[in-house]
Amino acid sequence: MNGPIAQEMRRLLTDALAPTRLEIINDSARHHGHAGHDGSGESHFTIEIESAAFAGISRLQRQRLVNASLGDIPGQRVHALAIKARAPGE
Structure with missing residues (x-):
C-alpha cells in the first residue's frame, strides 16, 4: 500500500x-534507525x-x-530519493 507521500509523488x-x-x-523500512528516518514510514524512496x-x-x-516536478518533497518531506530515469528504448 502506498502512503500519502508516494501517492502525491505519483x-x-x-x-x-x-x-x-x-x-x-x-x-524506508531498510533505513530504520538511520539518519533521516523520521518514523513516518515514508522517508526513503527509489x-x-x-x-x-x-x-x-x-x-x-x-x-x-x-526533483523539480516533486516540488518540496525532496529534502523537505522525504530524506532520500534514488532516481533511475530513462527515455523509452534505453
Whole structure:
C-alpha cells in the first residue's frame, strides 16, 4: 500500500512528465534507525521512471527534472530519493 507521500509523488510525476513507466519503491523500512528516518514510514524512496521527456538529455538534467516536478518533497518531506530515469528504448 502506498502512503500519502508516494501517492502525491505519483500524481506529480505523472502530470509533469507523462511517464510510460513509473515505479515508486518505498525503501524506508531498510533505513530504520538511520539518519533521516523520521518514523513516518515514508522517508526513503527509489523512483524508476521512463519518459520521452528524458530523450537527449543528461542523467543530471533528468534528475533535476524529476526533483523539480516533486516540488518540496525532496529534502523537505522525504530524506532520500534514488532516481533511475530513462527515455523509452534505453
